[in-house]
Amino acid sequence: MKEGKYSALDVAYEAINFLNKEKSVVSNLKLQKLLYFFQGLYSVPDHEALFKDEFEAWQYGPVVRAVYREFRMFGANSIPAFSQAYLERKEIRSLEEEDKGFIHDIALILKDCSAS
Numbered sequence: 056m057k058e059g060k061y062s063a064l065d066v067a068y069e070a071i072n073f074l075n076k077e078k079s080v081v082s083n084l085k086l087q088k089l090l091y092f093f094q095g096l097y098s099v100p101d102h103e104a105l106f107k108d109e110f111e112a113w114q115y116g117p118v119v120r121a122v123y124r125e126f127r128m129f130g131a132n133s134i135p136a137f138s139q140a141y142l143e144r145k146e147i148r149s150l151e152e153e154d155k156g157f158i159h160d161i162a163l164i165l166k167d168c169s170a171s
Contacts, residue, residue, distance in 0.1 A: 059104035063090055063119040065148045066106050066158065067126070068137060073159050074166060075136035082133060083126045084115060085170035091117045093161055105154070115171070 070089055074081045081089070090106075097105040110117040126134050142149075150158065 059094075059106040059108075060154070061106045061148060061150060063106040063108035063122050064125060064145075065150060066090060066093060067119075067122045068142055068145075068147045069150050069155060069158050070162055071134050072136045073155075074162055077163070077166060079162075079166040080133040082131050082170055083123060083129060084131065086122065086126065086134065087118050088116060088168075088170055089162060089165060090119055090122065092165060093158060096161060097157060105157075 067086055067090060070086065070093070071081055091110065094105050094110075097103070106119075108119045108121060110119055
C-alpha cells in the first residue's frame with residue numbers, strides 16, 4: 056500500500072467537525088471504527104492509504120493509538136467540534152477538497168451506525 060497523504064489526526068478532526076455539523080454523536084470508539092472504514096475504502100481504487108498511521112488490534116476493534124490518546128479525555132461521550140484556531144495551534148493539516156468529500160460521504164453513510 057502506498058504511504059498516506061495525511062496523519063490519522065488530520066482525518067479524525069475533519070470527521071469530528073463534519074459529524075458535529077450533522078448533529079451526530081461521535082465517541083472515541085466510533086471515531087476509531089470510522090477511521091478504519093475511511094482507510095480501507097480509500098485504498099481500494101489505487102492502493103493509496105488516506106493516512107500514514109497504523110492500526111493496532113485492541114479488545115473492541117482497530118485503534119490508531121495517537122487518535123485514541125488525543126480524544127481519551129472524552130471517554131464514551133461525544134467529541135465536540137473544534138475551532139479553526141484550535142486546529143491551527145495543533146498543526147492539524149486541512150484535507151484536500153476531494154478527500155474531504157470522501158470523508159463526508161462515508162461519514163454520512165455510517166453516522167447512524169453504533170460504535171459496536
